[in-house]
Amino acid sequence: MIKGKAVRIESKDIYVLTEKNKELRCSLPGKFKKKYNLKKDKLRTLDIVAVGDYVEVELAAADHGIIKKIEERRNYISRKAPRIKGSGIRGGRLEQIIAANLDLFIHVASINEPEFNNRFVDRMIVIAESSNVEFALLINKIDLAEPVEYQKWEKLYNKLGYKVILTSAEEKMNIDAVKDLIAGKTTLLWGQSGVGKSSIANEIEPRINLKVGEISDFSGKGKHTTVTSRLIRLENNTEIIDTPGVRELEPFGIKKEDLGHYFVEFGDFIPECKFNSCTHFHEPGCAVRSAVESGEITAERYESYLNLLQTVEEDIIF
């Protein structure tokens, strides 16, 4: 039996990086679908193996393996899978697993082209907090903005306790800070298309030479340059996962009454709300709302919270 880690998935082929640092194309026997997919008779996810999963493989040929075992995940990052038209899948939306067994989740954003979107950042934070993965924010393309534009956000997220790194992949600014942060860790790079995830990865290690989008591609709706997630093993136990850009971001399986707990600064106030079941929206005696009025919680974060509260209300919890 060979031990390894799933590093790339292309339809039915799962590429496993073995302990000897060799990539082996593997298949997943059908029995796994039955075993892992069903919870209370509902299909929960199609991603039985995800990038970052530890697996055991049996060789079927010199260049082909069969997956025999998938280790339980220490943690993972997911979202609601985009709706698939005509898929015939009824009921709740499926869970799309982005990556598993992470030490760090860096949300890569850009200050311009595409424009910084703090609501999107807050959704990313909710996903990280609810998955128990350390979160950091990377704001790229600072060469395209004045410091006042990004300093506001740097301050806001720092104050909440999140590490914020300001970079320019183009002008090679602050790449060392990224390298220091990821050293010895398995790190997910995730964010919108065109923000520079692959460009940052290339600056971390130029030899990996990932495909980077043409500037003109990003002027319109945004074209996805990276099409499959890929875990890249660097030296000294450092691994990074480059991912395709996301457009829609809805956290999976979050209950309305839990959402406030993933906004860390609400924590001091939630116990003071009049009602235990307070959703900090319209209830009388809500301490979170009072904190927004007094400026102890920023209006930006509260707006993100309300915005998300609407989407989780539609949620069907498995």
Ligand SMILES: Nc1nc2c(ncn2[C@@H]2O[C@H](COP(=O)(O)OP(=O)(O)OP(=O)(O)O)[C@@H](O)[C@H]2O)c(=O)[nH]1
């Ligand atoms: N001005 C400027 N442009 C940058 C910077 N970083 C990346 N770019 C450009 O932004 C475009 C998109 O970069 P990518 O690295 O392909 O972005 P991505 O996030 O990997 O995009 P997807 O793979 O589609 O998700 C390319 O034209 C890069 O050259 C930066 O710091 N400053």
Ligand SMILES: [Mg+2]
């Ligand atoms: Mg890319």
Ligand SMILES: [Zn+2]
């Ligand atoms: Zn409340």
